[in-house]
Amino acid sequence: EGNERTIDELFDERIGQANHTQLAQFALSSVAWLPAAFLTLTSVFTAREVDWKCATENGCLDGDSGKLLNICAMDRELWTWVDAKSSIVSEWDLVCAHEYKVQLANSIFFVGFLMGAGILGQIADSKGRIFGLYVSTALASAGAMLGAMAGGYWTYFWCTMLRGFGCGGLGVASYVLCTEVLGIKWRAVLGISTQYFWSGGIALMAPVAYTMPKWRNFSTFCGLSGLAYVALSSKFLWESPRWYLATGKADKAHEVMTHLARGNPKFTGRLPPLKQTRVVKGLNVTAVLPYPVLRQRLVAMAYIFCVTSMVYYGLSLNVDALSGSVYMNTFISGIVEFPSHVFAQIYVDRLGRRMTLLVLMGTAAVGVFSSSMFSGSSQVFVSMIGRFGIAGSFNMIYLYTTELFPTIVRSACLGTCSLAARVGGIIAPGIIL
Structure with missing residues (x-):
């Protein structure tokens, strides 16, 4: 029993603060921020403003001044969208008296986000960080893909709330998982580094959306990006040893810590047993x-x-x-x-x-x-x-x-x-x- 060590003592004495195996796990869990950016900011492109044109020559001009009329001052048959399928705004005519619905959908996303942060955060604490991360990603992806199939605004509205619900748990689960495999000395600096993946996701959205001008295609892609992350990372991502220890699974925690220790070239032999800390x-x-x-x-x-x-x-x-x-x-x-x-x-x-x-x-x-x-x-x-x-x-x-x-x-x-x-x-x- 005198040979037992806490997790932080093992990081200090045997494993290291951020060896290459720890960094690989950190990067793999941080990559979740890429689809998180797509799923959180989907509406930047799915609800963007779209150009319109006159349905007939000179049909949109004021008879007295000859100036172009505002679409809200004209009968609907006098103008048409340049591409009616490029945005929810153009497909469902969310302009003039219905313009508020665009902001309403964005707001309901954050209502879902608020609910998801609490509920899915509890799931990540009770069922595991990876389980919480994957459930959150799957729900957000489902919201994006179901929204892409919506036949009307209100169906899309509730799908947006589901997407927000999933996103509410996605970022927190990813952040906690990636930092809990690091030693305390590097946790602050590398914790900030997770946001490089988020920012990279935002930058990557632009060329992807440009090649997918139809909003339904882009929304579907956002959902698929989340599911692709789950499928590709599931074989390589390890559960947090801190979560294992906190839930009384010291043997599982020790197994993960041993895997992490192999990334330290100076590590030899076996790790001492973990001390079960009082919760x-x-x-x-x-x-x-x-x-x-x-x-x-x-x-x-x-x-x-x-x-x-x-x-x-x-x-x-x-x-x-x-x-x-x-x-x-x-x-x-x-x-x-x-x-x-x-x-x-x-x-x-x-x-x-x-x-x-x-x-x-x-x-x-x-x-x-x-x-x-x-x-x-x-x-x-x-x-x-x-x-x-x-x-x-x-x-x-x-x-x-x-x-x-x-x-x-x-x-x-x-x-x-x-x-x-x-x-x-x-x-x-x-x-x-």
């Missing part, structure tokens, strides 16, 4: 309320989560409102996030968590406020400055929040802040650039 039951969020400092931190971080989510998804879902091509703007949006994550990784220890977050949020504020003062390519440029700041902020707030609260209430406080972020997501579709 302390966490308290709910009301436990912090009697303490002024913790209470103030909770309110402040919940507000930051809400605003950050609202701004990030507001910029993401309204990229079609910027001048220029929606495909190019989406591609640039994804690329801009890469240096943001690099900045966070470099300065998270040099400047500290709080100062790095303040710099990034300040940059986001300057970009977003400035975008209302410009038009054309200048507006695109300053909007991307805002995107740079808010992407890094979103990455930082999870890391910062986990370090602000004691272990016994950490999960409850992070869950409350995540709930606030979902509220921000519900509001986000109403933001107009």
